[in-house]
Amino acid sequence: MTDTHDTNAPPSESRRRFLIGSVVTGAAPLMVRGGEAEAADQPAAQAVREPVTVQLDVNGRTHRLDLDVRVTLLDALREEIGLTGAKKGCDHGQCGACTVLVDGRRELSCLTLAVAAQGRDIVTIEGLEGAGDELHPMKQAFIDHDAFQCGYCTPGQILSAVGCVREGHAGSADEIREYMSGNICRCAAYPNIVAAISDASRRMGG
Amino acid sequence: MTEPLFPQPTGTMGRPYRRYEAHEKVNGTATYASDVRLAGTAHAYLLASKIGRGRIEAFDLTAALAVPGVVDILTHETVGGQIRQTPSLYTGGYAADSVRPLGSADVAYWGQPVALVVADSYEAAREAAQKIDVAYAVAEAASSFDSGGAEHSELEQHALRVGDFDGAFAAAPFKIDAHYSTPVQHHNAMELFATQCVWDGDRLTVYEPGQYLNNIKYGLAEQLGIDPERIRVVNAYVGGAFGAKGFLTQRTALVALAARRVGRPVKLVATREQGFFLSAYRAETRHHVQLAADQEGRLLAHRHEGWELTSRADLLAFGGNGMTVRLYACPNIESRVNVARVDRSTPGFMRGPAEVPYAFALETALDELAYAAGLDPVELRRINDTDVEPVGGLPYTSRSLMQCFDAAGAAFGWPDRTAEPGSMRDGDWRVGWGCAAAFYPAYAASSSARVRLHADGRVHVASGGHELGQGMYTMMAQVAAERLGVPMDRVSVSLGDTDLPPAIVAGGSSSTTSVAPAIMAACDAIRRRLGLDEGSQGDVVAAMVASGTGMVEEYAETRAHGEAPDTMRRLHRGQAAPSGGIHLEDRVQFALGAQFVEVRIHARTREIRVPRAVGAFAAGRIINPRTAHGQLVGGMIWGISSALMEHTDIDPRNAGYINANLADYLLPVNADIGTVQAIMVPEVDDLVSPAGVKGVGEIGTVGTAAAISNAVHHAIGKRLRDLPLRIEHILEDI
Numbered sequence: 010m011t012d013t014h015d016t017n018a019p020p021s022e023s024r025r026r027f028l029i030g031s032v033v034t035g036a037a038p039l040m041v042r043g044g045e046a047e048a049a050d051q052p053a054a055q056a057v058r059e060p061v062t063v064q065l066d067v068n069g070r071t072h073r074l075d076l077d078v079r080v081t082l083l084d085a086l087r088e089e090i091g092l093t094g095a096k097k098g099c100d101h102g103q104c105g106a107c108t109v110l111v112d113g114r115r116e117l118s119c120l121t122l123a124v125a126a127q128g129r130d131i132v133t134i135e136g137l138e139g140a141g142d143e144l145h146p147m148k149q150a151f152i153d154h155d156a157f158q159c160g161y162c163t164p165g166q167i168l169s170a171v172g173c174v175r176e177g178h179a180g181s182a183d184e185i186r187e188y189m190s191g192n193i194c195r196c197a198a199y200p201n202i203v204a205a206i207s208d209a210s211r212r213m214g215g
Numbered sequence: 216m217t218e219p220l221f222p223q224p225t226g227t228m229g230r231p232y233r234r235y236e237a238h239e240k241v242n243g244t245a246t247y248a249s250d251v252r253l254a255g256t257a258h259a260y261l262l263a264s265k266i267g268r269g270r271i272e273a274f275d276l277t278a279a280l281a282v283p284g285v286v287d288i289l290t291h292e293t294v295g296g297q298i299r300q301t302p303s304l305y306t307g308g309y310a311a312d313s314v315r316p317l318g319s320a321d322v323a324y325w326g327q328p329v330a331l332v333v334a335d336s337y338e339a340a341r342e343a344a345q346k347i348d349v350a351y352a353v354a355e356a357a358s359s360f361d362s363g364g365a366e367h368s369e370l371e372q373h374a375l376r377v378g379d380f381d382g383a384f385a386a387a388p389f390k391i392d393a394h395y396s397t398p399v400q401h402h403n404a405m406e407l408f409a410t411q412c413v414w415d416g417d418r419l420t421v422y423e424p425g426q427y428l429n430n431i432k433y434g435l436a437e438q439l440g441i442d443p444e445r446i447r448v449v450n451a452y453v454g455g456a457f458g459a460k461g462f463l464t465q466r467t468a469l470v471a472l473a474a475r476r477v478g479r480p481v482k483l484v485a486t487r488e489q490g491f492f493l494s495a496y497r498a499e500t501r502h503h504v505q506l507a508a509d510q511e512g513r514l515l516a517h518r519h520e521g522w523e524l525t526s527r528a529d530l531l532a533f534g535g536n537g538m539t540v541r542l543y544a545c546p547n548i549e550s551r552v553n554v555a556r557v558d559r560s561t562p563g564f565m566r567g568p569a570e571v572p573y574a575f576a577l578e579t580a581l582d583e584l585a586y587a588a589g590l591d592p593v594e595l596r597r598i599n600d601t602d603v604e605p606v607g608g609l610p611y612t613s614r615s616l617m618q619c620f621d622a623a624g625a626a627f628g629w630p631d632r633t634a635e636p637g638s639m640r641d642g643d644w645r646v647g648w649g650c651a652a653a654f655y656p657a658y659a660a661s662s663s664a665r666v667r668l669h670a671d672g673r674v675h676v677a678s679g680g681h682e683l684g685q686g687m688y689t690m691m692a693q694v695a696a697e698r699l700g701v702p703m704d705r706v707s708v709s710l711g712d713t714d715l716p717p718a719i720v721a722g723g724s725s726s727t728t729s730v731a732p733a734i735m736a737a738c739d740a741i742r743r744r745l746g747l748d749e750g751s752q753g754d755v756v757a758a759m760v761a762s763g764t765g766m767v768e769e770y771a772e773t774r775a776h777g778e779a780p781d782t783m784r785r786l787h788r789g790q791a792a793p794s795g796g797i798h799l800e801d802r803v804q805f806a807l808g809a810q811f812v813e814v815r816i817h818a819r820t821r822e823i824r825v826p827r828a829v830g831a832f833a834a835g836r837i838i839n840p841r842t843a844h845g846q847l848v849g850g851m852i853w854g855i856s857s858a859l860m861e862h863t864d865i866d867p868r869n870a871g872y873i874n875a876n877l878a879d880y881l882l883p884v885n886a887d888i889g890t891v892q893a894i895m896v897p898e899v900d901d902l903v904s905p906a907g908v909k910g911v912g913e914i915g916t917v918g919t920a921a922a923i924s925n926a927v928h929h930a931i932g933k934r935l936r937d938l939p940l941r942i943e944h945i946l947e948d949i
């Protein structure tokens with residue numbers, strides 16, 4: 010018996026698909042698999058590895074990077090630019106930890122290739138700021154309502170929450186629960202997350 | 216609903232300060248292990264075995280090595296003897312399992328690391344790992360209890376016998392005789408299993424999320440054959456752990472060795488799927504419970520036999536029936552534990568490791584007994600409440616079980632329940648109300664801390680404990696601020712570093728119980744140095760100024776009740792373990808609680824929902840009701856999830872897991888969770904620890920599943936005794 014495959018099971022139809030904006034590259038297999046590997050190994054695969062110059066606009070600053078085209082927006086942010094606030098929880102679009110705002114909408118940066126994010130306005134947790142010296146109202150509400158424990162899902166929750174409010178989906182606790190269900194919190198701070206978003210929504214005029 | 220959900224402090228509770236590290240967490244600047252940036256880092260990718268048992272016949276690395284950017288590939292062939300065997304935790308060592316990393320051609324379980332690729336980029340490492348060709352000789356793998364190759368045995372050390380069970384059971388008017396089971400479950404903390412290693416000459420720094428950094432340090436030193444003092448393990452934030460990050464896994468030595476071989480820092484972030492095999496997990500269990508009661512509902516006989524599962528490599532079992540048979544008064548008791556060894560990775564600690572499965576069995580059986588005897592389930596517990604455990608006759612240090620039932624029952628509205636199954640309906644919804652007891656042993660360990668007071672009133676507290684989200688930073692600052700009488704905002708905290716005074720494993724709900732006394736002792740020593748009485752309210756800063764001192768620093772060690780004389784030496788070698796619960800000679804100590812849930816089952820779709828849950832818990836002193844509330848509510852949601860959702864599916868053909876990802880391994884999302892209320896019942900217990908704390912990290916998860924199965928029975932009249940409870944189990948029953 011031989012084994013040449015990555016052990017990752019293919020992502021199945023996710024219950025958490027309604028982060029619609031995110032499925033930019035979701036359907037395209039990122040990894041060369043199985044029989045295709047042989048054929049693709051020649052010129053095409055070499056080209057895949059050739060660095061391309063990518064320009065990313067993140068938090069109001071432009072970054073020019075030479076990247077393997079397979080690099081996701083998440084890895085570009087974390088490994089190349091050094092913005093480690095976006096977190097990797099699955100790399101498969103199943104958890105929401107990597108959520109960032111792209112052109113004002115929430116997207117999963119692990120399912121977005123860096124090359125596909127060029128020319129778009131990207132905001133990460135580090136760039137989400139309030140007025141003057143104040144914290145952004147969503148960040149302040151997360152602190153006030155203790156809407157986290159370990160904090161690992163928190164940047165994604167907060168950016169997703171900002172998107173949720175802007176989309177007009179924070180009208181009731183049930184609506185918040187529904188539209189925040191793309192972000193898993195294993196510490197299970199859910200009731201406090203709902204309270205925080207409800208509070209911030211009011212402060213944001215949402 | 217925008218009011219903060221945690222309660223205002225009452226009784227002996229401390230104040231609900233906001234989390235010490237809150238700004239770092241909301242701003243994305245909290246540095247988790249994989250966030251540390253090291254210049255010149257090479258990236259690693261693990262290759263995991265895709266057979267359940269057998270041998271590696273050959274590797275073909277040609278295609279992998281040809282991938283541009285690949286710098287090294289570690290296999291058992293290329294590593295040779297560079298990683299030494301260290302005994303597992305269960306045989307006096309450090310490792311989470313006894314399989315030596317890349318130790319031989321043998322494959323002991325599906326998912327075992329068989330190679331580590333190191334490359335200039337993550338993409339190249341992943342591509343190369345996929346191009347490694349492994350030829351295996353496959354042997355048959357036993358996957359679970361009923362597999363042909365499973366080795367079964369009874370563990371004599373867990374056997375208990377009091378009185379005459381058989382006689383009492385046979386003669387009793389009311390009895391229950393039933394079997395229960397719980398499934399495989401995985402922690403799935405949101406943070407992946409990451410490790411970064413960097414050498415500076417012969418000194419190694421490891422960045423890795425851990426619940427016991429000294430365990431990693433000393434275990435790794437043994438594996439690499441180097442002086443432990445040359446290893447430093449650092450981790451200021453852990454992105455959730457729940458038991459999975461307690462002990463040395465195989466990956467750490469591989470990354471450390473790779474970094475030495477390539478002369479660069481090496482970073483590994485294992486994939487979500489690999490995480491299902493890299494660390495421990497909750498193995499499946501089975502239970503046979505027999506209960507008998509007299510006409511008044513008093514327990515006459517209690518027998519609990521458990522079956523647990525472990526790996527071929529490591530013999531371990533939790534034996535939670537040692538606790539469950541001590542919870543209620545009963546004159547005739549038997550308990551036994553059996554274990555099956557199969558070809559899987561070694562299981563281990565997962566939030567309430569012994570308590571969650573054994574409580575499900577006992578607390579469901581008690582509900583069945585209440586129905587058999589025509590008693591209210593709460594009253595059955597009251598009738599059998601006891602201040603003395605029935606096996607050895609030892610006293611509970613404190614016990615507020617019925618206060619918890621009464622507080623939670625009142626908040627839930629239990630008196631409005633009609634007992635008849637199926638009698639409560641709301642349109643198409645069948646409504647069921649159920650309850651169960653929660654318990655968790657109060658454990659404590661020896662620990663150490665250092666406290667420094669500056670003349671300008673600044674205080675620094677240091678202890679090598681761990682911030683998992685439970686609120687360790689906040690607790691440490693709060694204890695020092697209270698003990699020294701300085702404002703919270705003058706206190707800074709260091710933790711998560713093996714260069715700091717050692718603290719115990721962040722496990723067994725024992726961090727606060729163990730570390731708080733060491734901080735208190737160091738603060739008291741500072742007071743004494745300044746000529747102030749220990750218990751006095753004297754102003755330490757004024758005393759500093761009066762004495763003309765610039766800075767005072769004190770280091771303190773505290774030994775937990777019943778600990779052996781060598782406990783401090785063991786603590787300093789990363790080998791101390793918390794004790795307490797039923798393991799003391801003079802007493803037993805438990806946090807106790809009561810769980811109430813409402814279940815709604817839709818008559819047409821059979822959808823099972825839990826719109827509300829109310830728990831009440833008595834766990835000694837609560838230092839910070841805000842962080843404690845988060846732990847309890849999070850624990851209850853874990854309990855709901857363990858009852859209705861979580862189940863790792865085993866492939867019987869190869870002992871692998873079928874649903875090792877976050878789409879197929881069901882975890883609750885926000886829309887799955889309704890109202891969850893946690894009540895903290897005031898309780899004073901000065902015996903468990905000088906801090907009076909019993910710990911709240913795990914108890915919220917215990918008993919919830921039984922409350923839910925009991926509520927399902929109340930809703931539709933059907934007993935479900937196998938977790939998780941799912942739609943497919945009730946298709947015929949409405």
Ligand code: FES
Pocket residue numbers: 096097098099100101102103104105106107108117118119120
């Ligand atoms: S890391 Fe992107 S969804 Fe999980």
Ligand code: FES
Pocket residue numbers: 156157158159160161162163193194195196197198405454455684
């Ligand atoms: S705070 Fe830990 S996963 Fe959400």
